[in-house]
Amino acid sequence: MSTFKIKGGYQLRGELTPQGAxxxxxxxxxxxxxxxxxxxxxxxxxxxxxxxxxxxxxxxxxxxxxxxxxxxxxxxxxxxxxxxxxxxxxxxxxxxxxxxxxxxxxxxxxxxxxxxxxxxxxxxxxxxxxxxxxxxxxxxxxxxxxxxxxxxxxxxxxxxxxxxxxxxxxxxxxxxxxxxxxxxxxxxxxxxxxxxxxxxxxxxxxxxxxxxxxxxxxxxxxxxxxxxxxxxxxLLPDFIEIGSFIGLAAMTQSEITIKDCRIDMLGRIPETFRRLGIQVEIKGDNIFIPSQTKYEIQRMIDGSIPTIYDAPWPGFTPDLLSIILVTAIQASGTVLIHQKMFDSRLFFIDRLKDMGAQIILCDPHRATVIGINREYKLRATSMSSPDIRAGVALLIAALSAEGTSTISNIHQIDRGYQYIDKRLNAIGANIVRED
The missing domain is CATH 3.65.10.10 (Enolpyruvate transferase domain)
Known part of the structure; x- marks a missing residue:
């Protein structure tokens, strides 16, 4: 069984082209x-x-x-x-x-x-x-x-x-x-x-x-x-991978350009990441994410804590809620993540809590993320990928953490992300695949 060894703390810089969907x-x-x-x-x-x-x-x-x-x-x-x-x-x-x-x-x-x-x-x-x-x-x-x-x-x-x-x-x-x-x-x-x-x-x-x-x-x-x-x-580009790259850039304070995104078909994906305070700049058919020291979750008009939830198209896709959740860890503010469609998809947060994230699992469908606003880095740890989307969320957390993390069961990540280690290493990540 293959594993990833990830040395975190590197800022990435460069261009990524999403795979086919x-x-x-x-x-x-x-x-x-x-x-x-x-x-x-x-x-x-x-x-x-x-x-x-x-x-x-x-x-x-x-x-x-x-x-x-x-x-x-x-x-x-x-x-x-x-x-x-x-x-x-x-x-x-x-x-x-x-x-x-x-x-x-x-x-x-x-x-x-x-x-x-x-x-x-x-x-x-x-x-x-x-x-x-x-x-x-x-x-x-x-x-x-x-x-x-x-x-x-x-x-x-x-x-x-x-x-x-x-x-x-x-x-x-x-x-x-x-x-x-x-x-x-x-x-x-x-x-x-x-x-x-x-x-x-x-x-x-x-x-x-x-x-x-x-x-x-x-x-x-x-x-x-x-x-x-x-x-x-x-085929269209993979919108889940595009969203994953947006979250990755924010968590690692990286400057990344995502090429050939089919902006006209992205729906609410860019706007949902903007609700976390992330700068998402549309340039033609590309998305530019500048390096951000801080990003702040937008409160509701009445000042209450926002909820981000999944819904059928044109609502927000459930496949990106794991990425939204992990990205919110280093934000300023609090957000409620409501996973309506699947009742076991949030259980991976225990790994994030072990790394120092402040997350409260309210029930199988809802988790409250209290952003730590970069007051400290996440701690490196060893963990296992439970599914495709949670696996990449854990990879993003590890890339932003201090020290070297290990993720096992990475065939789950390989099921949905093409050469993810090679592509991220090409723009400055430090990921080693071990069999």
Whole structure:
């Protein structure tokens, strides 16, 4: 198992270019199953979760041609559906939550799909009810073997229907959308997720021949087509990585320029960091974070303590609350962090408290951060990365701490961040990877 040894206290300076978006990649890679024609994807991130999913598709029979620099060609003309019932598939697919999004394309094109109960970050319950309720309304039947933890889906005929989703699940919307694009008739998805990455999936499907309107809203209308063709698609930059770099710059008093950010798609990310008092300067499509000795949390108009919470798009993404929390440690002032969507995502704060942070865990969903205003540096310590986002939050804390910290279980960080140690070392960090 690999670890990071991080010598903290260095100010960083330079430019960082965000990788391709992980959450978009997991959707669009699954979408290649919808057509036997070639699909070319640009700006795919070279990270564990995406590479694992590509390997899974390759074992399913997809022809994969890696051209380098984030460009991969996929041709799904000879799919081995028998592989879906093999023990090897059950083991591999169960270890990656993103694999759940192969169900929609398989059901749409082949009228059957199989899937083990997926894995992923241990951040609380993540039910799949939205997916299966959608599949059922479109005409599929499913069964679940609780002992084997295995789902079976079949559909002789898929027909468009009006669907009011019980929650605006991103992966649920993606799965239902990919099922509906070749269902007979019209499908309406109301209370659909409308995150930028979901918008990107819609645009990719349209370029393949799908008929979708309402892109960017929570009301999608799909006219089913009989087949889809190939396409070329370029992924957005990873907005979670952009937010992580903003928090990193503030905590380490660094001067960092983040390149090619797609500012028009960032939503509330820049403004939420500004609420912590961080200077976020937009320069064209770049973000410049100057070195700040101090930053002060903005109180509410009536002087009360602010709350930063997650919400479906266009609200603030839950994937950045861990970064907001760690960044607030060295701020002046107090903020309440409210993680609404997952009930185990804040438990990593015990590691931060060991480092000297002043944080009160109110309940599994809420934590109050009392900023220490750089009155002292965090202490170096040894810790383990519990999930992708908390792992990078701990890395940011370690880079700002005094002394040498150790983070184990860093495969969790590698699942979502491409060559993070090399890229940060290139602008002045001191991170050593040890096996």
């Amino acid at each position: 992980k959450n978009e990649a997991l959707q669009v890679v699954c979408a290649v199953l919808l057509t036997p024609e070639k699909v070319t994807l640009h700006n795919l991130p070279d990270i564990r979760d995406v590479n694992f999913l590509i390997d899974l598709l390759e074992e399913l029979g997809v022809k994969v041609n890696r051209l380098g620099n984030g460009t991969v060609e996929f041709t799904s003309d000879e799919i081995n559906l028998e592989y879906l019932q093999s023990e090897q598939f059950k083991t591999r697919a169960a270890s990656l939550r993103g694999s759940v999004m192969i169900m929609g394309p398989l059901l749409s094109r082949f009228k059957k799909a199989y899937m083990p109960k997926p894995g992923g970050d241990k951040i609380g319950p993540r039910p799949l009810d939205t997916h299966f309720l959608g599949f059922s309304k479109l005409g599929a039947t499913f069964s679940y073997d609780a002992k084997a933890g295995f789902y079976t889906l079949k559909a002789d005929n898929l027909e468009g229907k009006y669907l009011l989703l019980d929650e605006p699940s991103v992966t649920g919307t993606a799965n239902i959308l990919m099922t509906a694009v070749m269902a007979k008739g019209k499908t309406t998805i109301y209370n659909a997720a409308c995150e930028p990455y979901l918008q990107q999936l819609c645009l990719m499907l349209i370029s393949m021949g799908a008929k979708i309107t309402g892109v960017g809203s929570n009301l999608l209308n799909i006219e089913g087509v009989t087949e889809l063709g190939g396409c070329t698609h370029t």
